[in-house]
Amino acid sequence: MGTINIQKTKSIDQVNTQERVSRLFSRSIKKESKMQALYLALSMIDLTTLEGKDSEGKVKQLCYKASHLHYKHPGLPYVAAICVYPPMVPIAKKELAGTGINVASVATAFPSGMADINAKLDEVKSVVDAGADEVDMVISRGRFLNGDYDYVSDEISQVKDACGKAHLKVILETGELVTLDNVQLASDIAMEAGADFIKTSTGKVSPAATPPVVLTMLEAIRDFQIKTGKKIGMKPAGGISTAKQAIQYLVMIKETLGDDWLSPNLFRFGASSLANDILMQIMKQSTGQYQSKDYFSID
Amino acid sequence: MSQRIDIQKTYKLFIGGKFPRTESGRYIKWTDKKGTTVVNICRGSRKDFRNAMVSARSASNGWSSRTAYNRAQILYRVGEMLEGRREQFMAELTLQGLTNKQAENEINQSIDRLIYYAGWADKFQQVFSRVNPVSLPYFNFTLPEATGVVAAIAPDDTSLLGLVSIIAPVIAGGNSIVILASESRPLSSISFAEVLHTSDVPGGVINILTGYRSELIEHFSSHMDVNAIIYCGNNPDDQKLVETNAALNVKHVIQFPLQDWSNDKHQSPYHILKCQETKTTWHPIGV
Structure with missing residues (x-):
């Protein structure tokens, strides 16, 4: 990769970004279109479990949930993928066989990214060999904040090579990048280095996906498409737990990138509790009664 | 000195420990006996109720897992705070049609009721728990536990006493509550929320809405x-x-037909028991 020219990125207007976010988020999506949005959002979920205490049983349960969201409401879509730690990939792969649901695995010393590059590449290769369809890597934020952009860029392209056919999602961990300018720069670096998706957060750092950060990344994707013709996907993750937030993000993406991105191929939600909230909303829309968590399976 | 401008109180809702206006932006003109508009009252909506339910649910676990003694202290504190605001409640109750004497009685009884249930909060569980004789090698015991979230339509004919008489036993038992205040006498309910706000009652444990029964009862009962x-x-x-509607998810239903809320029968530990679940435990012991 060539040297990254930081001069070319224009500075982000923070006030304007905030203003645009609040305008987009005040849109009201009701009835028919709300139902459509809820179904769409369900199909975009990367159902995630990334905990130290994850067990085989928990992953199996999550995989079952992925294709059986709510038995009382037939015709629901499947979620897009299951996102797990590397040792859980073979289990998830086996459980999801025949469903068409992808297995995504975090790799590259998730969530800190603090490991030797060779160790990271070995980890990526091993999850791909184990059958992962998608790899979620983290960038080296320490190096990035030190201004070592070449290192970050080279690392991403090496990981991309190691991925082979698997899709690569690059986690910027925007909660540690401090400014929107940094978010934009990191997005550009990741996309130029070969990311298929850029993703906001690991979910382990607060703040996770905030609306201004997501908008900044979407605009970076738009600019990259104009420049290169390539369509890069987007995945906000962490802190998205309500159907309302999900619909707000769908509005934002439609207005920023257009209809092509309203598809699980180019947009994902990284979430664990979002699915149930969307299901509760769908049941509310179809029965007229507000729902209770008691009647939905825990994932 | 120039004449002062009247400062009129905005009566809002009480949800999650905060005082939001209704999300619907609607209001009801509340008029006194002479037909003069005195204040605007929030006309709570289905969504206000929904928001209140979310708050009540998230507050429910924390409240029920506090020590019973602490719940008792907080209830006692509500009584103390109400005592300190006598004048405000006197003014509101008389405005809503009571004589001075009646208003004073209503305030006294409301305070007494809070203190009464504060006393029972850390005692009812011992009184209503029991050890059951079973002819198997088990130690078998039964105890009451909080039901969870209670939705209530407060009595219409009293502004304060009915509200307090419903809320106190429910929260003494570790439940959280969403209550729709009296439709015709709503003023004291929101002032009572101010009392709660200064009484260490955690946000969301008690949520008070105002509005039309006919509009909200469907949602209260079907949620x-x-x-x-x-x-x-x-x-x-x-x-x-x-x-x-209660049959949808088998809610407990507790009905109170029109009655005199000053009657002593409304002070009883059995009222706490109405919003409790009975848990029986079989604990293995040596043969």
Whole structure:
């Protein structure tokens, strides 16, 4: 990769970004279109479990949930993928066989990214060999904040090579990048280095996906498409737990990138509790009664 | 000195420990006996109720897992705070049609009721728990536990005493509550929320809405996350609706037809028991 020219990125207007976010988020999506949005959002979920205490049983349960969201409401879509730690990939792969649901695995010393590059590449290769369809890597934020952009860029392209056919999602961990300018720069670096998706957060750092950060990344994707013709996907993750937030993000993406991105191929939600909230909303829309968590399976 | 401008109070809702306006932006003109508009009252909506339910649910675990003694202290504190605001409640109750004497009685009784249930908060569980004789090698015991979230339609004919008499036993038992204040006498309910606000009652444990019964009763009774519903009133259609909707998720239904809330029968530990679940434990012991 060539040297990254930081001069070319224009500075982000923070006030304007905030203003645009609040305008987009005040849109009201009701009835028919709300139902459509809820179904769409369900199909975009990367159902995630990334905990130290994850067990085989928990992953199996999550995989079952992925294709059986709510038995009382037939015709629901499947979620897009299951996102797990590397040792859980073979289990998830086996459980999801025949469903068409992808297995995504975090790799590259998730969530800190603090490991030797060779160790990271070995980890990526091993999850791909184990059958992962998608790899979620983290960038080296320490190096990035030190201004070592070449290192970050080279690392991403090496990981991309190691991925082979698997899709690569690059986690910027925007909660540690401090400014929107940094978010934009990191997005550009990741996309130029070969990311298929850029993703906001690991979910382990607060703040996770905030609306201004997501908008900044979407605009970076738009600019990259104009420049290169390539369509890069987007995945906000962490802190998205309500159907309302999900619909707000769908509005934002439609207005920023257009209809092509309203598809699980180019947009994902990284979430664990979002699915149930969307299901509760769908049941509310179809029965007229507000729902209770008691009647939905825990994932 | 120039004449002062009247500062009129904005009566808002009480949800999650905060005082939001209704999300619907609607209001009801509340008029006194002479027909003069005195204040605007929030006309709570289905969504206000929904938001209140979310708050009540998230507050429910924390409240029920506090020590019973602490719940007792907080209830006592509510009584103390109400005592300190006598004048405000006197003014509101008389404005809503009571004589000075009646208003004073209503305030006294409301305070007494809070203190009464504060006393029972850390005692009812011992009194109503029991050890059951079983002819198997088990130590078998039964105890009451909080039902969860209670939705309540407060009595219409009293502004304060009815409200307090419904809320106190429910929260003494470790439940959280969403209550619709009296439709015709709503003023004291929101002032009572101010008392709660200064009494260490955690946000969301008690949520008070104002608005029309006819509009909200359907949602109060059909919401799947409500564990028990209290209905105060004599309207047979409402009574039937509550019973029918409660069947959706088998809510407890507690009905109080029109009655005198100053009667001593409204002070009883059995009222706490109405919003409790009975848990029986079989604990293995040596043969």
